[in-house]
Amino acid sequence: MKLKSHLMLDSKKRSGILLLVVIFCGCWIFYFWSSRNKTSIEPNAEIAIYQARIDSLKRIKSVKSIPKIYPFNPNFITDYKGYTLGLSTEELDKLFSFRQKEKWINSAEDFQEVTGVSDSLLAVISPYFKFPDWVTNSKTSQTTKSFSFKSFNPQNDLNKATFESLISLPEMTEGSARLILAYRKKIGGFIEDNQLYDIYNVKRNQVIEVKKEFTVKSKPVIVLINVNTANASDLATIPFLTFDIARSIIDYRILNEGIKNLDELLKIDGITPYKLDRIKLYLSTNQ
Template identity: 45%
Template sequence: MKSHFQFSNQQRNGIFLLLFIIIVIQCVYMFVDFGNENNYSNNSHIEELRKEIDSLRAAEIENNKPKIYPFNPNYITDYKGYTLGMSNEEIDRLHQFRSNKQWVNSAKDFQKVTQVSDSLLSIISPYFKFPEWVANPKSKTSFTNYNSNVIKSFVQKQDLNKASETSLKKVYGIGEKLAGRIVQYRNRLTGGFHSMVELSEVYGLTPVVIDNVKKEFAVKSPREIKIYNLNTATRDELVLIKYIDYEVANNIIEERTLREGFNSLEELTKVEDFPINKYEIIKLYLHL
């Protein structure tokens, strides 16, 4: 072991020099910050990345929020009311009000019934969607004729084949669209309506509205149509009638043969595959 620790002066000086260099390097490593310059240069880039991540996170949170679509407040369910921020008591007040067959027709009525706060009402009321007849009610003068208790005679009624859309809109239950459909259907018929029964062919007209039209209008200048004798008409003549095809025409002739002639037009409803829902239109073209 003694031979390992015997050094010459030159070797001893080399060892001390090596120790000195090691100590200097350790001090430099401990007290000198070599990364400051890089950190300063990267700080702005890191801040931009952090802002971008925050904006993406905020957008994702916003997208995950439940969206509110226009709705009729009369049909708010328990779950819907909960998502809107209503309390159980407020929801129960609305359900109690609706159970009496009453309707909320404005945001003011909704607040009066439910007693929601002004702040909540201001948030949800922009999404309220009421029926068209509530949002844009027609003036009372528009229905003067309908509300009249006087039953008009045939002479007093207007001719349906000459009525304008404006005059039709005065009938209760007929708006701009229905008035336009009546006029369009009349124009497709060469010569106009033959009978008031043909109003049932206009899409959207309910029996109640048709009755209202009949109170104010009548067909005073009916178009000419060809009428066939039910007991003598051939198959080729029957198929010329609206809603009767060759199959139905053959069935009518077979039924006529079995009965040795029809005694009334109502017996057509007994014919196989006969379009019973179009009976009133079909019988306009037949007689006995």
């Protein structure tokens, strides 16, 4: 009976105990809710920080992965070089087909005409085009050769001949006239009349008719390429010199400690006396 009396509570005590239990449960619920909220926020903040770092590293890597463009001769673009420049396969095929005909690109306009690249892409890559000195005439330190007029010759100037004046000649066709004008543009102007014989698909009798009416009077100023210092790309821009022959010239130059006389080039495979006569028009030894 005495033990039972201790467990007997009046209504006020029961209400107080109930209130205390409610307060305790509320504190317990608030504690676990705030702890869970805190743990869910902190990882999200850490993830955001790490993600920002990853994005920053990706941006740095993408910038570094963009290839740097160095000056180059557009006549010697490879498949990989064309890919890095943004040229399509079709545009590269047009360039390779043009070069296989032993034709040369001498300006940004020629490059666009041959490949068909867009104006926007041309504007990006054309500032890096590097043409040989004899095309651009930009280096004044090299030996220059100037030619005088043949005032005694009554013929018309071959370097000023027009399409209309050429097709008016006997035996001349429109196709051959265009080939003559295209070759004149390619080499920067005729230096001597016999260069007409170098034009592929122009017949001998057509050349004879041209030489009756025209001759070279206003010869261009030629910046001679020094055979002892030029690289293979510059040598390969000279008529009749392929890139392989240019490499052979450099190898011969290294083995013999320089080239003292241009006639030594006859020792190189692929160079004949006929070709040497033309090559001499654009080379010097500076000896």
